[in-house]
Amino acid sequence: MEYKSLELFSSGNLSSQKKVLLKLNQQTSRYGLSLSEKDITELVTKHTETLKKARRIDFAGEILPKLIYAFCDSPYISDDEYLDTLIELTELFYHYKNECMEILSDDELVGFMADKFNSNCLGNLRNLADTLEEYCHSIRYGDSSGDNDGDYLEEDDYE
């Protein structure tokens, strides 16, 4: 079935999404971060493109607010790179949501991303991607109980 056909059923009310994201500026501005209307339009557009690339359908429209909440207090994000960071975090989120084969909930994945970004990864998105790669690998092929700090089961552990 074509993606376009099922898009009909996604949580597609663009203007209400934008209103929600604009309102979030009230919270994020405390940390020196805010998105202009133009930024929000671009973020929402990129979100749609990312969903299409990841071949997923968003039926609840919750991820952008969740990412914004989780990362707005990060010491590693400045206002001038806020939008680009959010776009990349959105891409990472959906890519690894697929990679972990729906085992992790949205909250678990966003929480893991924020935790690692602000600690081990020192605000570096490439490091975050590598950490997510290891984590999802361990979920698919080894320990699926949660955070293993990048360690996955050695062969001996299966005996």
Place this chain on the structure above:
Amino acid sequence: MNDNSLLHSGYPEIPEEQIRSLQNILIRQAKLYTMGDSSSLPIELMEELLLGIRFTIDLGRSELKSPSADIGSIYKSGQKIVARLLESAKGMLFRLSHFHPPITNRSYRDTFSELEKFPRQYDMRFFPHQIPISIDYQLSLPVSESLQGISFFCEYLRRLSLENALCRCFSFGKLKRLLTAYSSDYDDLLVNLFDPIFQNTLALSLLKKEVRGLNISGSDRAALAALFSERISTDRKNKLHRAVTRLLIELGIDSPALESYYAEIASEMLPRISSSVDTSFQGVFYTFSD
């Protein structure tokens, strides 16, 4: 966005004004499926959820005849029908499990094990259109693939019951001799057990001989060849249908469903019977030593 393309593929179109209701049902199903843990799903899963909803709506339409019924009501009605069909299937399975034919083969036994798993594995809530088991045993008249999910399953069980009814009219010994004449590997092959039994009993009925004998002799073949000498196929078809009626009377079976099913099989068999006249019905009727 108005795109009805996803509503095609054999399903009646849902009116534009009901698209929003369908959207709400799908979103609700997705939320239930993910138990609120995810706000998105892979497209393939959403497609399957949507197919499940459409299947349910289609069943619901068959009961709610009112043209003004909204999609939500039709869907709820469909869900009740799915539940009812599942209960009916459980009943059929129970009866089938107590009325196997005297002789079976590996394909039948393996398939029956699978059939018994169906009620546990069937997901009537999210994927009612799916058949979560493997069905290898082929019926004499296969169920149309246009049927899905529980509808397919119920129809399969119904036809299996109808076929087993004939097989149960004969002893293990006679059936074994016939099936061995049909194929010495009948136990290992993916063959339908009913077919050779029905073919022979139908032939005996055509000849107005006792069908419980089950065996077709050389002279029987000659007599059958004479019977099929008519050129007009409707005459041949009528002969077969009368033979089905006679067969059931002789076996003491009074069932319109059986008569209808066997008559349909007989009609399907006619081309094969007609084309094998010159080869003395090799591969159609079977001879074994009594």
